Amino acid sequence: MKILRYFNVALESIFSHKMRAILTMLGIIIGVTAVLVTMGIGRGAAASITGEIASQGTTQLTVMPGALNTGGVRQASGSSSTLTMGDAEAISDRILHPNVVLVAPAYTGSSQLVVGDTNNQNQVVGVTMDMFIVRNWEMEYGRFFTQEEIEDQAHLLVLGATAAKDLFVNVNPIGQTVRVKNEPFTVIGVLSEEGGFGGADDQAIVPLGVAQGRLFNAARYRGDYTVTSIYANASSEELVPMAKAEIERTLRMRHQLDVDDSNDFSIIDQASLLDIIGSITGTLTIFLGSIGAISLLVGGIGIMNIMLVSVTERTKEIGLRKALGAYDSDILLQFLVEALVLTVLGGLIGVGLSFGIGWLVGQIPGFDFEVLIGIDIIILAVAVCAASGFIFGLYPAMRATRLDPIEALRYE
Amino acid sequence: MAQSTTNPLIEIVDLTKVYKMGEMEVHALRGVSLSIQPGEYVAIVGTSGSGKSTLMNMIGLLDQPTGGIYRVRGTESQKLGKKALADLRNREIGFVFQRFNLLARATAMRQVELPLFYAGVSNRKSRQMATDALTRVGLGERTHHRPEELSGGQQQRVAIARAIVNQPSLLLADEPTGALDTHTGEEILTLFEELHSQGLTLIVVTHDPDVAARAHRVVTMRDGLIVEDRVQVPSKAAPAPAFPAPAVPAPQPEADSVTQPSAQPATQPRVILETLDGAAA
Numbered sequence: 117m118k119i120l121r122y123f124n125v126a127l128e129s130i131f132s133h134k135m136r137a138i139l140t141m142l143g144i145i146i147g148v149t150a151v152l153v154t155m156g157i158g159r160g161a162a163a164s165i166t167g168e169i170a171s172q173g174t175t176q177l178t179v180m181p182g183a184l185n186t187g188g189v190r191q192a193s194g195s196s197s198t199l200t201m202g203d204a205e206a207i208s209d210r211i212l213h214p215n216v217v218l219v220a221p222a223y224t225g226s227s228q229l230v231v232g233d234t235n236n237q238n239q240v241v242g243v244t245m246d247m248f249i250v251r252n253w254e255m256e257y258g259r260f261f262t263q264e265e266i267e268d269q270a271h272l273l274v275l276g277a278t279a280a281k282d283l284f285v286n287v288n289p290i291g292q293t294v295r296v297k298n299e300p301f302t303v304i305g306v307l308s309e310e311g312g313f314g315g316a317d318d319q320a321i322v323p324l325g326v327a328q329g330r331l332f333n334a335a336r337y338r339g340d341y342t343v344t345s346i347y348a349n350a351s352s353e354e355l356v357p358m359a360k361a362e363i364e365r366t367l368r369m370r371h372q373l374d375v376d377d378s379n380d381f382s383i384i385d386q387a388s389l390l391d392i393i394g395s396i397t398g399t400l401t402i403f404l405g406s407i408g409a410i411s412l413l414v415g416g417i418g419i420m421n422i423m424l425v426s427v428t429e430r431t432k433e434i435g436l437r438k439a440l441g442a443y444d445s446d447i448l449l450q451f452l453v454e455a456l457v458l459t460v461l462g463g464l465i466g467v468g469l470s471f472g473i474g475w476l477v478g479q480i481p482g483f484d485f486e487v488l489i490g491i492d493i494i495i496l497a498v499a500v501c502a503a504s505g506f507i508f509g510l511y512p513a514m515r516a517t518r519l520d521p522i523e524a525l526r527y528e
Numbered sequence: 529m530a531q532s533t534t535n536p537l538i539e540i541v542d543l544t545k546v547y548k549m550g551e552m553e554v555h556a557l558r559g560v561s562l563s564i565q566p567g568e569y570v571a572i573v574g575t576s577g578s579g580k581s582t583l584m585n586m587i588g589l590l591d592q593p594t595g596g597i598y599r600v601r602g603t604e605s606q607k608l609g610k611k612a613l614a615d616l617r618n619r620e621i622g623f624v625f626q627r628f629n630l631l632a633r634a635t636a637m638r639q640v641e642l643p644l645f646y647a648g649v650s651n652r653k654s655r656q657m658a659t660d661a662l663t664r665v666g667l668g669e670r671t672h673h674r675p676e677e678l679s680g681g682q683q684q685r686v687a688i689a690r691a692i693v694n695q696p697s698l699l700l701a702d703e704p705t706g707a708l709d710t711h712t713g714e715e716i717l718t719l720f721e722e723l724h725s726q727g728l729t730l731i732v733v734t735h736d737p738d739v740a741a742r743a744h745r746v747v748t749m750r751d752g753l754i755v756e757d758r759v760q761v762p763s764k765a766a767p768a769p770a771f772p773a774p775a776v777p778a779p780q781p782e783a784d785s786v787t788q789p790s791a792q793p794a795t796q797p798r799v800i801l802e803t804l805d806g807a808a809a
Contacts, residue, residue: 121645132633436629439590440690441618441646443611521590525629 119449126454130461140422141462143415144504148466148497151408153473156487158401164485165393169386174353176250177216178384179207179346179363198371198380200340206366207348213366215359217351220247221324221343225332229320230295231283238279239319240296242327250347253316258290258305261323269325273301277309278317296320297331356385409500415462416504423455423512434516435524444517451516455509456502463501467494535602537697537729538564538587543596545582545752556582558752559596566697569720569730569762571743576735579752581702584733588621588700589613601697618647622691626703628683630675636662636686637671643694661693662686665719681712688719692728699723701732705739717742721762 130137181197204221207213223242228235247253248260256277265272273294280289280303289303301322310317328334328341335342350359360383367381427434434447467489474487545557556579564570574580585591586598589605598605600620608616617623622643630639640658649657662671665685675683684704691699701720705713717739724730732739740746741763748756 125645128634128638432629433631436625436631437642437646438614439588439617439623440643441614441694443614443646446646522585525590525625 122453126457143418144462145466147412147415148463149470152470154404156489159488160485162397174386175350177348197342202340204346213362215355218246218250218349220250220347223327224344242324254308256306256308266323271301272304274305274321276317276319280306416508420508427512427516431524431527435521438521448513448517451513452509456505459501459505463498536563537566539599541597543593546594569724569744571740572733572747573740574749578749580749620697622696622699624701624704626706628687635672640689661689665689698729
């Protein structure tokens with residue numbers, strides 16, 4: 117293949133002008149590195165967030181009082197909440213809700229947790245047995261409540277990992293007493309750390325009845341205690357929309373909403389949460405990527421610039437080559453291949469550099485996700501480099517081709 | 529190069545060349561006719577502006593004439609496309625330049641291989657041919673030296689090796705000793721004689737009578753015309769000055785001064801260019 121031999125010519129030319137070659141490639145190197153690192157960080161962040169959500173179970177549904185609008189969940193104040201224990205029980209009906217497998221109502225309040233001199237404001241969540249399964253909880257120490265303890269409204273407490281750490285320093289929390297609203301509770305277990313947001317890490321878990329009754333004296337609606345949320349699981353990821361529809365139908369019926377009334381509750385599933393996060397990180401990635409793309413463009417123009425200088429500088433060489441029998445196409449290919457080799461080489465150096473920077477970024481404390489540089493992005497970046505080498509190398513190469521051999525030979 | 533004399537290597541009939549410089553027309557060639565047989569050693573002499581460089585560019589197929597006919601081995605150059613002209617330059621003509629025109633950072637080997645690259649010769653064969661050519665010019669031991677590691681004379685030898693590597697019919701040299709000192713220039717001329725004795729056709733364009741004196745035939749040009757074309761007995765290695773210099777300075781294309789062998793010793797100091805000026809960068 118004759119074209120392969122131009123690579124030798126190009127490499128010889130590049131290696132005999134190392135400094136110039138490096139300066140030429142710098143724009144491309146920076147551009148590629150910028151694209152890869154920003155895309156990598158964007159992807160890494162997205163993967164980290166979606167990973168956390170997925171760990172909470174993609175089949176999980178949360179029913180909350182109040183309508184969901186663009187501003188997020190508009191939390192109805194406690195007294196006007198229309199979500200009740202009766203609703204939770206109704207949703208538990210397997211015949212009417214064949215795609216809903218577990219239903220766990222919760223009542224969340226906020227209170228001081230007091231241990232000796234230590235005093236922390238925490239969320240206190242009243243739960244049922246099923247909540248442990250619905251939320252994918254795991255025990256770090258001790259145990260969870262039994263069914264009897266929940267029914268008996270025992271004054272027992274399970275602490276989230278962070279809450280336990282804050283309250284008990286160098287002390288085994290199990291068996292200790294925590295005072296909540298002046299009621300003594302015995303700690304029976306500590307949950308494993310969940311990480312992420314909206315988890316149980318800084319919560320204190322109590323039997324549901326205790327939270328609704330003695331602790332927070334929950335409002336009643338049509339004779340039932342209200343709840344602040346109902347957690348439920350769909351039977352599979354694919355059936356999440358079905359499960360949502362079943363719950364919605366039941367709640368609208370129970371809340372006696374007319375056809376044109378909007379829901380006075382919201383059902384949030386993980387998939388819709390993922391969608392929202394995905395679109396945010398996607399936009400971010402495109403934004404950052406386009407900044408990188410602009411620097412790639414600038415790098416490409418730099419290549420054209422240097423190639424034009426190089427053509428002028430090598431006018432005499434071009435004349436000589438033509439005198440020795442080079443076709444115009446030979447000259448064109450020589451300069452085109454040289455531009456291509458420069459950009460692709462710069463691109464590859466950029467790929468290497470971005471891995472290095474990705475690793476460095478990962479070492480920053482508190483930066484708790486990986487920089488993900490995918491093979492698809494690498495291929496794309498190198499392809500873009502090659503394309504810019506072609507586009508920006510073409511004009512200088514054509515200029516070289518058009519040189520008159522006599523003029524070129526006479527050029528000093 | 530066994531060619532019969534009835535079949536000239538180069539045949540020029542009433543060649544004209546007009547350059548347009550803005551409004552002005554410059555008649556560089558005003559009707560030149562010339563025929564060169566294979567195996568000849570011809571010097572084309574004349575002052576600058578006499579048209580000898582233009583004629584050389586025509587012969588070298590680097591430029592197209594405005595009128596007249598130019599045939600190389602019977603092929604009319606005006607009828608050829610750019611590619612065919614490049615092929616002819618590549619196969620039939622070897623160029624030697626005043627300033628050598630070597631690539632700045634390439635080894636002697638790579639320089640000599642350059643025409644073979646464009647001829648599409650395979651790598652192995654090309655290396656063999658380049659080595660042979662370098663051996664022929666006496667540089668068999670310096671194949672891997674770069675121009676900056678070679679003397680001016682050696683650089684010109686590399687350029688000559690490059691010119692003959694593709695076994696052309698014609699070696700076209702433009703002031704081949706112009707950038708060399710007298711002694712080194714002498715070596716190059718001796719090398720030319722060797723190549724000529726091996727059958728190569730040589731055309732040397734020069735304004736230096738010492739150089740012209742070594743040719744077997746001298747074509748003198750003035751104002752775009754051939755004013756004299758004569759066969760001479762070439763002088764051998766010239767321990768200049770062998771004869772007293774004539775009154776007229778060397779570049780004057782007076783017939784007398786040219787036909788006087790070794791008429792003019794090197795009166796002006798020649799520039800020795802140790803570094804390569806721009807053949808590559």
